[in-house]
Structure formats: structure tokens, C-alpha cells
Amino acid sequence: MSVHELKRPPIEDTAEWRVDLPKALEQLRHWAQVSPLQPALRHKRHGQWFVWRWIDVLRDVERLADGLRQQGFTEDSRLALSGAFEPDLLLLALAAQHVGGQLLTLVDTLDAESLHKALWRSRPTHAFIQGRQTQQLWLNQGQTLLNFSDLLGPVDSPQRLSRWHKGPQLWSEEGTHWQNGLRVLLEQWLTSGHALAFPESPGSARRDRREVAPSGLLLSAERLQLLAAEIESRLAPQGTWRRRLCDWAIAHPEKGLQRLIKNRVRRLLGFHNLHYIWQATRTPDAQPAPNWLAEFKRDIA
Template sequence: MDRYESLRHWARVRPLANALRHKRRGRWHGWRWIDVLRDAERLADGLRQHGLGSQSRLLLSGPFEPDLLLLALAARSLGAEVASLDDQLPSEALRQSLWRLRPSHVFIGSGRQWARWQAAVHRGPAPRLLIVSAPGDLPRSTHPSWLSFSQLLGGADGSRRQGRRRWSHAAVQLWSEEGTCWQGGLEVLLEHWLGSGHSLAFPESPGSAARDRREMAPSDLLLSPQGQQGLQDQLAALLAGWRRFWAWPAGQPHHVLAWLLERQARRLLGVGRLRCVWQPAQSPGALPGWIAGLERRPP
């Protein structure tokens, strides 16, 4: 079953179940499976009107969040190729990537990326359409053919709903705080999200990821190896500080104080109910010790 057919499946069998969550301007918003399908269909119609078809290539650059996933699904439903590009590339590397990939359509995650893209397009191949997720005060005269995401969607802001904290913390909740700098990460997200039918959540920004992760308390983490290393470093720093404060020997992992501190560390990191951390298929075997520790439920 391809990605778009998987979306249709979940919209049919679980139309009102939550599919996506994203924190925006301090509030959690949610999309049901039927909302995701409807928005993807509207986006496909908008992309078709702007020339995207089976011979086109959509290039995505920015943090992973619902707008990016919806565009990827919409483009694939039209038979277009979808590629992703590191959103931290400097202008010259960006220009070289544009020459190599030759995208017909481009999506960038925010107006903050605009200066680099403007410089790269000026000296390289210009896409037919540039879509900006949050253009802000971007002057319309800067590019002859660009649209905000909401305009492509049809002038609306999508089917998202402000979410009261109704979700059950017993439910499976996928979590990602990555972006297109994670090579292959988009396929990991689509595979686990559409393959499982579980809700997938995103933080408001990289800077708020720890706080938002703590609020969401996810059960499954979809993190790149670099993201996992960052979480490991946070855990190690937290526990090292507490060990010094409590004069707790590192060689006593079964001490009741060690258990209490690790439990508190899990809560502060937002992984208190963690059950799974994504691992690359080429890395079978036992999970790294720090992940196994995070996944270990209190007795």
C-alpha cells in the first residue's frame, strides 16, 4: 500500500481519530485523519493548478511539521517526485543543490530561510513556484512566483483545530523534533505514521522542543542518530549534576536514589512513558544502554 492509499485507509477506518498535533503560537493544534485527507486533496488541487504533475519534482526544506507532510502527500498523489534538502545549507551550497536537483516546485519552512533562497535562485535555476510556510512580512515583489501555504490551500488555514488537552496519556503518541537536515528522515516519519495509524506530534520550534516534549509525553521517538545523541547528552548532563549534588556513586545503579533520580530525569526530558525509540534498520541488536534505560518502565 503506497503512502497516499494508507492515508485514505486511515481516513476511512478512523476518520475522527487524531492524526497530527503541532504546537503553534503556544497552543496545541490537532488534525483528524479525515482533516488530513481533505487538506491533502485541497493541496493537490492547488499544486495541479500551479503546474505540478507526474514530471515535476517538489523540494522540501524546513522543520518537519504538518504543512510539510501534507504537501509531500499531496505531491505524491499527483505522481510527482518528492525530495528534501537540508534547511541549514549556506547560499552557495544551496545554489549547487538547486543545479543538481532542478526542482519545479519548492517549499521552505519559514520566511527566515528566504534570504539564502533568494540569493541561490538569483544565481541558479529558479523553480516554477516557491511555497513559504510562514512568510510573515516577506515583500511580494521579491519573487515573481511564490505563494504562502495557506494560499495554496485555498486561502484557508487548514483543518487544524485548537486542541484542548483531551488526549489520553495511555495512547501511543509518535514524536518528531527533526527537519529536512535529517537525510531520509521524511521516509522514516511517513512509514511509521502511516504504517501505524497513530498520532504524530511536533514541537513549536527547536528551541521549545524539550518543553513541548515534556507536555506531550510521547511514547515513541522518531529521532535521527544525531537527535538521539543530543538526548543522550542531555540525560548524561542531568544525571551527572544530580550525582554530584547527592554524592551518589555512579556504580550503584540499583540504589533506590538512582531509580528515583532516573525517573525524575525521564519526566523532565518528556520521556517518562517511552516505549520505543526508532533505530536504523542497519543497526540490529540490543539498544544502546541509555535508550534501554529510558525505555525501562519503573517497577
């Protein structure tokens, strides 16, 4: 069996992975000016919630942009991001936009062969990777990985959150496995000016989501179905009187008793503040949202 070297395309075609954010910095500067001390990002780290204000986000983005320039990142460079969405990744994405370079997101579950092909085609000049196993795969491909702390330099740590700010809260528990997910997050966050929160890890997402009680969920189609399965597992089994009571309440929420039951179930699920779920435009083969989610779902073109 012979091994053939992959033929590089004469011109890199990065459309599959590229993230274009033409208005991101303009929107960030707007919120840093009109709401500088309001919460912009929240993330749970080592069991504690931390918060970045809008002015903190802008300052960190500017520092990271300087750090990228010191690492040779220019308008002709391409930064690849792979891993869970959280503040470090978002800030670095905005910093790359600040410098004017190209931004790419690659799935963090690629095997070695698939990753080799993707890197061969996209040819990133810089990379920021989360997860030790994924980092090792990229290192094995000869990629030099950026260190967030080195880029940011010595700055004050994010503020530890002592109490929740009353206001709209967006929530994400996604990563670069969601194609176009980073664009969706940044557009929804920077357009609305609402705080965007992230769990500490995928394993703690259910508990952390209940603590946040978000007003909006930013979910891929796959994550929506996982959430539906989670809800189903927490409700009474089908055919029981308690389940029939729940289904009756959701079907007739206009009456007092039904509304009381429905609101109690929503609180147990952490949805008592939920107003909408962002969801891409429905495709013909998409599964319908379950009853407990359908009322919140918005199809976005």
C-alpha cells in the same frame, strides 16, 4: 580567476534527495476510513496545541493536490521541500505524491554555493521552503516558492487542543537536515496510525516534548546524541551521591526502591510514557546510546 558554468548532467540524478512513498496514500486513506475522528497530527503554534484528525489530513491532502495542479504541478514535476518537519510540510509531501510528481528534500542549512550546486543538479520545478533566511537564499537562486495557504484555499483552521487524547504519541523535532528523515516519519506514522506531534520551534522542543510525554521518539543519530547531552545536563553531576543513586536505580530496576527512583527521573525528563526510540541500524563508528536511553532504543534495518 575565471568562473566556469556548472555542467548540467544530461539526465537529472535526484536519488540523493528523492523520497519514495509507494504506500503512503493507501495507508492514509485506511486511517481516514477506520479512525476518521482520531488525532493524526499535533503541532504547537503561537503557544497553543492544534490537532488534525485523520479525516482532516486526507481532506487537506486532496485540497493541496488540487492547488498544486493549479500551479502547474504534474506527474513530470519535482517538488523540493526544505525546513523543519511539521504538518504543513508533511501534508504537502503527501499532496505531491497524490498528484504523482517527484518529491525531494534538501538540507535547510546549505550555503549559497552548495545550494546552487544542489539545485543545478536536482532541478526542482516547485519548492516549499521554511525559514526566512533559507527562503531568501532560494529566491536569490531564481526559485519560485509555493505558499501553503494559497494552495490549501479557504478551509477551517485546525482544532485547538483542549485536552490530550490518551493513546500512543510519536514525537519528532527533526527537519530535512536528516537524510531519509521524511521517509522515516511518514512510514512510522502511517504504518502505526499513532498521532505524530511536533514542537513549535527548535528552541521550545525540550519544553514541548515534556508536555506531550511521547510514547515513541523518531530521531536521527545526531539528534539522539543531542538528547543524551540534554539528559546528562539535567542529572546530578558525576561522582555525587545523587548521581550514584540514579545510576544504581537504572542498573537494578527490578527492585521496588530502584524502580521508584527510576520512574521519578523518567517523569522529570518527560519520558514516563516512553516505550521506544526509533534509530537507524547501528554503524561501526556509532556511539552507544546512554544508559537512560538504551532500554528504549530499537535498531531498525
